[in-house]
Amino acid sequence: MKISAKRLGKLLLFYSIFYVILGVFTVGMFQIFLKTLDDKAPKWQLDESLIGSNPGLTLKPSLPDNLIVYKTNDTERIFQIKQQLDNFLAPYFPEEKHENVQECKNSPNEGKVCDFVINERFSPCTRQMNYSYSSSDTGPCVFLKLNKLFGWEPELYNRTTDLPKEMPYYLQHTIKTSKIQDTSNIIWLSCVPQDMEDYKNIGTLVYYFEMGFHRKYFPFRNTEGYLSPLVAVLFEKPKRGVLIRVECKVWARNIHHDLKNNKGVVRFALLID
Numbered sequence: 001m002k003i004s005a006k007r008l009g010k011l012l013l014f015y016s017i018f019y020v021i022l023g024v025f026t027v028g029m030f031q032i033f034l035k036t037l038d039d040k041a042p043k044w045q046l047d048e049s050l051i052g053s054n055p056g057l058t059l060k061p062s063l064p065d066n067l068i069v070y071k072t073n074d075t076e077r078i079f080q081i082k083q084q085l086d087n088f089l090a091p092y093f094p095e096e097k098h099e100n101v102q103e104c105k106n107s108p109n110e111g112k113v114c115d116f117v118i119n120e121r122f123s124p125c126t127r128q129m130n131y132s133y134s135s136s137d138t139g140p141c142v143f144l145k146l147n148k149l150f151g152w153e154p155e156l157y158n159r160t161t162d163l164p165k166e167m168p169y170y171l172q173h174t175i176k177t178s179k180i181q182d183t184s185n186i187i188w189l190s191c192v193p194q195d196m197e198d199y200k201n202i203g204t205l206v207y208y209f210e211m212g213f214h215r216k217y218f219p220f221r222n223t224e225g226y227l228s229p230l231v232a233v234l235f236e237k238p239k240r241g242v243l244i245r246v247e248c249k250v251w252a253r254n255i256h257h258d259l260k261n262n263k264g265v266v267r268f269a270l271l272i273d
Contacts, residue, residue, distance in 0.1 A: 054256050054263045056147040057248065060088050066268035068140065070133060078133045085131050085143070091227060092118045098225030106185075107216050113226040114216045121209040125232035132234060139203065139235030139272060144189065144248055145228045146213060148220045155253035156215065158184035167251060168192050174211065186212040187252050189231050194245040194267065201244050203237035212250070235270065244270045 059066060061084045070077045097115065104114045124132045125141035133140045157163055159176045171190045189212045193202050210231065217229045238244055247267045249257055255264040 053149070053152060053254070054258065055149045055152060055250075056262045057250055057264055057266045058145050058147055058262070059248070059266045059268055060143040060145070061085055066266070067271070068142070068268060069271045069273075070140075071273045072134060072136050075134075078130060081133055081140075082127070082130050086127055088143070089118060089127070092116065092230075100223055100225035104216055111223065113223050114214075116217065116227045116229050118230070122232050123208075125208050125234055139238040139270070141208075141232050141234050142268070144231045144233065144266070146187070146250060148228060150222060151219050153219045154187050154215060154255070156184045156187060157251060157253065164251070171211075171251070185215045186210065187215070187218075187250050187255075188212040189248065189250050191233055191246055191248040194247045198244050198246075201239040201242045202246070203235060203239065206234040206236055208232040208234065238270060238272060240272045242271070246270060 061068065061081050063069075063081075068081075070081065072078075100112050101115045102108055102112045104112075108114045118126070120126075123129060124135065124138065125143075129135070131141045132138050157175065159178065163172045163175065168190045171188060175188065189207065191205055193199050208231070212231065213229045220226060220228075233248070235244075245267065246269065247265065249265045257263065257265040259265050259267065
């Protein structure tokens with residue numbers, strides 16, 4: 001069936017107009033949609049979002065199956081782990097601090113963020129010390145952080161409140177006897193063996209530089225210059241040649257422990273040959 005030139009011209013004109021109108025309509029809808037979004041704040045937050053209101057707990061170094069295995073004389077393996085930690089911690093060593101960053105004892109000023117400094121207080125969990133991975137006297141350091149959750153504020157425990165029964169006894173004792181004037185400023189962190197048999201192998205754990213995350217770094221508002229607070233955990237004298245399974249949890253009234261999704265808890269294993 002042949003189409004006349006006149007009919008073909010009408011079809012081309014119709015579809016040209018149709019697609020121009022459709023394009024203008026689509027651009028208009030996008031413009032309206034974009035006006036409902038904020039460059040810094042997500043439209044749906046906390047319980048209204050897919051992420052929810054329960055922060056995840058992240059472990060560094062991040063290795064397959066969360067299994068930290070190495071030999072103290074394996075320089076190549078230790079270099080790989082150190083390189084990953086160097087890259088992870090690089091933002092904490094800027095050439096120049098952002099203008100929004102300030103030193104603060106409690107909460108920051110409006111539009112500002114509290115400075116988080118990694119210095120000699122973290123020794124031997126520093127890059128100068130290879131994060132203690134090459135030491136034959138001590139075990140390694142791991143770093144823990146809470147995932148950024150826009151607008152989330154912790155509801156904290158203190159020495160005057162009822163502590164959960166599942167909280168490790170040593171942490172309950174620490175909270176009740178802490179020299180910190182106001183224990184309600186800390187999201188407490190505990191790291192314990194997963195099994196009773198590992199208690200004799202794990203040795204002493206040392207937390208740098210606090211045993212948790214200070215309230216002043218929350219809530220996260222996507223303010224430029226913000227750095228998540230970290231806790232370094234040193235395995236001071238772990239038994240070598242033995243697989244040690246560890247579970248770390250953060251403690252606040254509005255943190256629920258969900259191992260499947262690493263919400264408030266993370267598990268890993270350590271083996272030093």
